[in-house]
Amino acid sequence: MQISSTPINPPPKLLDQVRDRIRVKHYSISTEKLYVQWIRRFILFHGKRHPSELGAVEVEAFLTHLAVEGHVSASTQNQALSALLFLYKEVLLIDLPWLEDVVRAKRPQRLPVVLTRTEVRAVLVRMKGVYALMANLLYGTGMRLMECVRLRVKDVDFERGEIMVRCGKGGKDRVTMLPSSVSAGLQAHLVQRRAIFDDDKREGKAGVYLPDAVARKYPNAAAEWPWQYIFVSGSYSVDPRSGAVRRHHIDEKLLQRAMKKAVQAAEITKLATPHTLRHSFATHLLEAGYDIRTVQALLGHSDVSTTMIYTHVLNKGALGVLSPLDQL
Template identity: 45%
Template sequence: MTGSPFMQQVRTELRTRQYSIRTEKNYMYWVRYFIRFNDKRHPADMGNREIERFLNHLAINRDVSAATQNQALCALIFLYRFVIRRDIQGLKYSNTRKPKRIPIVLNNEEVSAIFQHLDGKYWLIAALLYGCGLRIQEALTLRIKDIDFTSKSILIFNGKGSKDQYTLLPEKLIAPLQSQIILVRQNHQKDLDDGAGKASLPPALLRKYKGALKLYGWQFLFPSSHRCVHPYDGYICRHHLHATAFSRKLREAVIASDIPKRVTAHTFRHSFATKLLENGTDIRTVQELLGHSDLRTTEIYPHVIGNRRAGTKSPVDFIV
C-alpha cells in the first residue's frame, strides 16, 4: 500500500507543504492504518462515521494516549482537507485534552550520577539538554555552524513550531564541543576522500544552499555512524544520530545510577528550567530560552518549586 498511487499522492501533499520527515512518517502510518481498519476502502468513499469509529477504536481498544489520539485525528484531517479535498464537518470527536501533570525534575546529585554513566557524545548530548534546555531533536539536529563560541550562544534552527531562536552556550561545554567538532571534521574529511561528504538538508534548504552541501559547517554536530540515502532527494549523505540511540544509553545510565524516577531526554529540559528559576532567573528569560510562545507554558515550573518550598509540615511531624 505504501507504494500505491494514492499513498504517493499523500506523500506528495505532505512534502509540498514542507512537513518534517517525522510528521510525514507518522501521518502516512495513520492513513494506512485507517484504510486497513476499514477493509481497504478508499477514503473518498468514507466520512465521519468511519473516522469516528476508527478514533474510538484507538481510544477504547488500543488505549492510546491523548497525544496519540490527537496525532491520528490531525493525520485524517490533513488527508481529507488536502488529498480528498473535502473538509470534515460536524465530527463527533475533538482533540483529546492532555492531562496536566507536574513535570519530573532531577536535582544536581541525580544529574551528576547519570552523567557519570555516560561518556563521549552521549555525555555531551545530555549536557546540552540540561545545560541549554534543548529538546532532544533540537540537540541532535544541531550543525557545526549553529555553535557560536564568540558570543557563547547556540542557534536552534527551525525548532518546534518552525521557529528559530538562540539559547546560551555554557562555559563548561565549550571545550567538549570543540573536541566534538574536531572529530566531526575528521570524519567529514574521510567522507570527502570517499567521494561523499554531502550534508543532509531539507528540500527547501537544499534548493537555497545547494553549494553548501559539502561544507563541514553544515554537517551535524552528532552525525550518524553510517551514510544513508537522502529520503527526499536520493543523494548519499550522513544524517544525525537517531534519538533512540541516545534514549537507550540514557536508560542504561539511569538504571546504573539507581534513580527510581522516570527519566527521559525531556526530563533534563524540565530540570534546566526549574534550576534557573530556583537560582533567581526571571521567568520571562526562562520563557525565551525555552522558546515558549505562551508564558502559561513556562508557568508550570514555578509550581514545581512551590511544591518543594511551601514549608508546610505534615501533622505526623508533630507527633512526639
Template identity: 50%
Template sequence: MAASPFLNRIRRELRLGGYSLRTEKTYLHWIKRFIRFHQLRHPSDMGGPEVRSFLTWLAADCHVAVNTQKTALNALAFMYHKVLNIELGELDFHHATQYRNLPVVLTQPEVALILKQLDERNQLIFSLLYGSGLRITECLRLRVQDIGFSDSSVTVRNGKGNKDRKTMLSHRLHGMLHQQIESALSIQQADNLKGVGPSLPFALGKKYPNAFRQPAWMFVFPSVSLCKHPVTGEVCRHHLHDSVPRRALKKAVRQAGINNKRISCHTFRHSFATHLLEAGRDIRTVQELLGHSDVRTTQIYTHVLGQHFAGTHSPLDFLAIPDKNQPH
C-alpha cells in the same frame, strides 16, 4: 499500501509544505490506520462521520493518550483539507481522557552523577540537553553553524512546530564542543574525498550542489556510517540516531544507582526548566528558551517546585494540639 499513488500524493504534499520526515512518517502511519479501520475504503469516499468513529475508537477502545489522539486528528485533517479538499465539519468525537502528569525532574547532584557515567560524546549530548534545554532530536540535528561560541548560544532550527529559536550555551561546554566539531569536520573531509557529505534539506541540496563540502553544514554529532538520503536516494552521512544516546542513558542511570525515577532524555530538559525557575529566573524567559508557544505549558514546572501554592500555609500549622507529655 505504502507504495500506493494516493499515499505518495500525501507524501508529496507534506514535503511541499516543509514538514519534517518524522512528521511525514507519523502522519502516514495514522492515515494507514484510518484506512485499515474502515476496511480499506478510500478516504475520498469517506468524511466526517468516519473520522469521528475512528477518533472515538482510539479513545474509547484503544485508550490512547490525548496527544496521540490529537496527532491522529492532525494527520486526518491534513489529508482531507490539504490533499482531498474535503471539509470535515463539526466532528464532535469522544475525546481521550486528559491526565496531567508532573514531569520527572532530577536534582543537580543526580544530573552530575549520571553525566559522570557517560563517555565523552554522550556526556556532551546530555550536557546540552540539561544546559540548553534541548530535546534529543534538536540536539542531534545541530550543525556546526548552529553553535555560537562568541555569544554562547545554540540555534535550534525547525524545532517542534517548525519554529527556530535561540537558547543558551554553557561556557563549560566550549572546549568539549570545539573537540567534537574538529572530530566531525575530519569525518566530513574524509567523506568529501569520496564525493559525499552530510545529508542536506532536499531544496538546499538542489540549489547549492556543493553545500555538503562546507563545514557549516556538517552535523556536530554525525552518524558512524553512511546511508541513503530518504528523499533523494543519494549516499550521505546523517546525524547520530537517537537510539544511541538513549541506550547510553539507560546504562548510565543503572550505574548511578538511581532507581526511584523514570528517567528519559526529556528528563534533562525538564530539569533545565525547573532548575532555572528554582534559581529565580522569569517564567517568560524560560518559556522562550524552551520554545513553548503558550506560557501555560511552561507553568507545569511551577507545580514541580510547589510555587502554585507558595505563601499558603497548611491548616494543620494553625491547629493547637495539646502536648501529650504535658499534665492535664
C-alpha cells in the same frame, strides 16, 4: 495505419499524494511516516474503502477502536485525528465541517518529571563519550532532544557563548547559551568531526540534508563544513526522500538508551529521559531566581503559561506549603 497512442500516466496512489503534500508543506520526515501510517490504518480498518466514501461515523468508530481496543493514550489518539484532518483538508480537498466537530481526547494534566541537581550530576557522570557531551548540552541549554541531534557546525558561536537553535518546535529559531563547562569538550569533538568530514569528502559522500530553500539557493552548501551535523552517524545511509547516500545525524534512540542505562546505574527510580534534562534545566533556573520570561525565551515557548508548569515542581514541597506535621 497504425495509430500511436501516448501512454497516460495513472494518477498517483492516495498515500503517495499524502507524501507529496506533506513535503510541499515542509513537514518533517517523522511526521510524514506517522501520518501515512495512521491513514493506512484508517483505510484498512474500514475494509480498504476510499476515505472520500467515509464520514464522521467512520472516523469516530476508528478513534473509538484505538481507545477501547488499542488502549492508546489520548495524545496518540489525537495524533491519529490530526493525520485524518490533514488527509481530508490538504489531500482530498474536501470541506467536511463535521471533521472539525470530532471531539479530541482530553489529555491528562501531568506534571513533568524533574531531577534534582544531585540526580542530574549522578546521571551525567555515568555517561561517556559523545552521549555525555549531548546530555550535558541538553541540561546546560534546555534544548529538545531533536534540536540537539540536528545541531550544525554553523549554529555554535564559541566567541559569544551562544547556540542558535534552528527550526525548533513550530518552525521557530531561538538563541540559548553555550555552557562554558561544555565549550572545550565540544571543540575537541568538532576536531574529530572535521576529520570524518574530510574523509567523507575524499569519498565523495560529504553531502548533508539541507532545507529545500537553502538547497536551491546554495546548491554547493550540502558539501561544505558549516552545514555539517555536529553529532553524526557512524555509517552512511540512504535518504528516504532523495535517495542520496550520505552520513545522517546520529540516531536519537542511541542517546535515549545511553541515558536509560545511566539512570539505572545511578539507581534513580524516576522515569527520566533526555527530555527530563530540559525540564530540569527550566526548574533549576527558576529555583535560582531567574525571571520566568527569560526561561520562556530560552525554552522557546510561545506562551508563558506553558513555562508556568515548572513553578509547580519547584523543590519547595507541594506548592511551597509547609506541612502542619513539620510545625508540631
